[in-house]
Amino acid sequence: MKPSATNIDRPVIEVDRVSTKFGQAVVHESISLSIRRGEIFAIAGGNGCGKTTLLREIIGLITPSAGTIRLFGLDSRKLEMGDGHPVHRRFGVMFQQGGLFSSLTLAENVAVPLREHTTLSAGLIREIVAAKIAMVDLPPDSAVKYPAELSGGMRRRAALARAIVMDPELLFLDEPTAGLDPIVAAAFDELVLSLKRLLGLTVVMVTHDLDSLWEIATRVAVLGRGTVLGIGTMQELSQSNDLTVREYFHGPRGRAAREQAVRNGQRRDA
Amino acid sequence: MKSQAAISIEKHVIHCRGAWTLPNLVQLERQIQTLRWPDVSDVQFDTVDVTAMDTGGALLLQRCLKSIPRNGQGSAPRGLRPEFADLLEKVQMQRPRPEQGAAARGANWAERITRVVKARQAAALRALAFIGESTIAFGQALVHPRTIRWRALLRFVELDGVRALPITGLLTFLVGIVIAYQGAEQLRKFGTNIFIVDLVGISLLREIAPLIVAILIAGRSGSAYAAEIGTMKVTEELDAVRTLGISPMNLLVLPRALALVIALPLLTVYADAVGVFGGMLIALGELNVSFVEFVSRFEEAVPVRHFLIGLGKAPFFAALIALVGCYQGFQIRGGVDDVGRHTTISVVQGIFLVIVFDAICSILLNWWDL
Numbered sequence: 001m002k003p004s005a006t007n008i009d010r011p012v013i014e015v016d017r018v019s020t021k022f023g024q025a026v027v028h029e030s031i032s033l034s035i036r037r038g039e040i041f042a043i044a045g046g047n048g049c050g051k052t053t054l055l056r057e058i059i060g061l062i063t064p065s066a067g068t069i070r071l072f073g074l075d076s077r078k079l080e081m082g083d084g085h086p087v088h089r090r091f092g093v094m095f096q097q098g099g100l101f102s103s104l105t106l107a108e109n110v111a112v113p114l115r116e117h118t119t120l121s122a123g124l125i126r127e128i129v130a131a132k133i134a135m136v137d138l139p140p141d142s143a144v145k146y147p148a149e150l151s152g153g154m155r156r157r158a159a160l161a162r163a164i165v166m167d168p169e170l171l172f173l174d175e176p177t178a179g180l181d182p183i184v185a186a187a188f189d190e191l192v193l194s195l196k197r198l199l200g201l202t203v204v205m206v207t208h209d210l211d212s213l214w215e216i217a218t219r220v221a222v223l224g225r226g227t228v229l230g231i232g233t234m235q236e237l238s239q240s241n242d243l244t245v246r247e248y249f250h251g252p253r254g255r256a257a258r259e260q261a262v263r264n265g266q267r268r269d270a
Numbered sequence: 271m272k273s274q275a276a277i278s279i280e281k282h283v284i285h286c287r288g289a290w291t292l293p294n295l296v297q298l299e300r301q302i303q304t305l306r307w308p309d310v311s312d313v314q315f316d317t318v319d320v321t322a323m324d325t326g327g328a329l330l331l332q333r334c335l336k337s338i339p340r341n342g343q344g345s346a347p348r349g350l351r352p353e354f355a356d357l358l359e360k361v362q363m364q365r366p367r368p369e370q371g372a373a374a375r376g377a378n379w380a381e382r383i384t385r386v387v388k389a390r391q392a393a394a395l396r397a398l399a400f401i402g403e404s405t406i407a408f409g410q411a412l413v414h415p416r417t418i419r420w421r422a423l424l425r426f427v428e429l430d431g432v433r434a435l436p437i438t439g440l441l442t443f444l445v446g447i448v449i450a451y452q453g454a455e456q457l458r459k460f461g462t463n464i465f466i467v468d469l470v471g472i473s474l475l476r477e478i479a480p481l482i483v484a485i486l487i488a489g490r491s492g493s494a495y496a497a498e499i500g501t502m503k504v505t506e507e508l509d510a511v512r513t514l515g516i517s518p519m520n521l522l523v524l525p526r527a528l529a530l531v532i533a534l535p536l537l538t539v540y541a542d543a544v545g546v547f548g549g550m551l552i553a554l555g556e557l558n559v560s561f562v563e564f565v566s567r568f569e570e571a572v573p574v575r576h577f578l579i580g581l582g583k584a585p586f587f588a589a590l591i592a593l594v595g596c597y598q599g600f601q602i603r604g605g606v607d608d609v610g611r612h613t614t615i616s617v618v619q620g621i622f623l624v625i626v627f628d629a630i631c632s633i634l635l636n637w638w639d640l
Binding site for chain 2 (some may be wrong): 089102103118119120121124127128131132134135147148166167197198199200
């Protein structure tokens with residue numbers, strides 16, 4: 001949607017032979033993957049396999065022990081946090097706990113990136129903030145509430161509103177549906193899909209919500225044993241030869257999620 | 271070269287061009303403000319040349335559409351790309367109603383005062399309830415001393431008493447020196463050097479040492495109590511304690527309060543000694559009052575009641591500080607900034623109450639000629 005200086009065909013994110021070690025513990029061993037423009041890319045895997053670590057490396061919060069990560073063709077080591085690098089305006093991040101500033105109201109929270117990075121008039125900022133709050137399906141009267149006064153699901157939506165307020169090209173979601181009830185989680189998936197369509201986003205999400213994986217992910221990378229065990233669409237992965245990947249998708253929950261997805265797909269086709 | 275955004279009017283056609291995205295919005299908004307909208311009904315918006323549009327751009331276009339006075343339903347922008355039209359439609363659907371925000375904020379001053387009064391009222395009630403609960407817990411602990419958590423209590427005596435020895439010692443030592451210095455100037459004028467003992471002894475033992483110790487402990491321990499209990503509340507540890515059938519009063523408040531009630535008088539005695547020693551050094555150096563003279567004068571000049579009054583106030587100071595600290599900890603509701611706020615309040619209120627209590631004591635004791 002936005003004119004981009006970089007080549008359209010070039011992957012938005014390139015992870016090249018990245019290894020991560022925390023002291024003795026090896027988290028990643030030479031991981032490589034690339035994420036294309038316009039897809040919803042999910043990073044899945046069991047607890048503690050380094051999904052969130054990989055996400056934090058991509059957005060430059062941690063530096064990998066070895067290997068390079070390129071974000072819009074830029075080495076992520078060059079985006080030391082807090083230096084106001086222009087790349088920061090091209091992606092939004094929704095953290096697991098929301099990361100909302102507890103001393104600011106919802107509307108003020110959403111307005112922070114606009115106030116910090118643009119010189120827009122106060123009136124227009126207010127309008128954009130109101131539009132974003134409405135886009136994530138939050139009621140208008142929640143705008144004056146503080147994060148502590150919001151429910152968990154509302155806090156997620158508020159964090160999402162803040163992540164997309166600059167109309168970024170790239171959106172990172174860290175476990176967007178964890179801890180939400182199935183109805184709210186499904187609604188959140190729908191929301192991500194509709195925002196992706198509306199704003200032309202590329203979405204990278206960390207999740208182990210099998211429903212989300214079947215419903216909205218274009219491609220999925222399954223991490224485990226320090227490497228990428230499998231990468232591809234859900235259909236491809238469920239036929240994977242790797243035992244861990246198969247187990248991941250063919251457990252009782254995995255089957256249920258798949259059947260549900262198939263049913264939803266048929267309903268949509270009808 | 272980034273494409274610029276522009277808007278211009280030719281007769282009945284409004285041309286929109288370029289990238290209607292965040293970097294261009296400031297300049298675009300300025301352009302829109304200087305435009306004179308045509309006062310006719312059949313205005314056309316030509317948006318064929320809009321190359322990019324984000325939410326902010328859609329909002330501005332929407333603003334233009336609405337600012338045509340006689341613009342009916344009919345004039346949808348011509349030639350807008352479908353994906354931009356979707357965005358515009360979404361934004362149009364979600365026009366915020368301004369009165370909602372205002373209503374929630376409560377613009378009326380009378381309403382605001384009412385809210386403040388009600389909040390204060392509720393806070394006063396909560397404080398009263400807390401005092402009641404802690405008194406009951408204290409009474410129960412007196413009747414059944416076995417329910418007191420002695421291990422925790424001793425730990426707090428160590429943390430808030432023993433570990434505070436160096437800083438309280440240093441501080442009262444310095445205060446003793448300061449008082450002696452200030453007194454020495456005046457006393458030397460009258461040749462009444464030996465009265466330095468009265469000055470240092472009475473002021474330190476009766477007022478200053480207990481007060482300095484109390485203020486220090488309010489800053490050191492009162493704040494810690496508020497922050498500890500508050501963080502436990504934020505991380506739901508407090509709820510866990512309650513659901514496990516343990517009384518937070520018994521588990522958290524009593525050990526802290528009792529520990530301070532034990533530690534503060536001990537610290538005060540220690541501070542008395544160190545402070546007087548500081549005064550003795552200055553008496554020797556400035557006024558030639560030897561240690562032997564000082565101590566023998568001390569016995570007759572400083573009646574033991576001054577020491578006892580000072581010491582007697584210490585447990586009350588301790589109870590005030592500990593209860594305010596714990597109470598503020600329990601008041602923490604929301605998140606991170608609430609912890610900071612209530613920690614600050616605990617220190618300010620702790621010191622405030624200590625000084626107010628001290629003043630009341632002074633007045634009462636003066637009436638009773640003590």
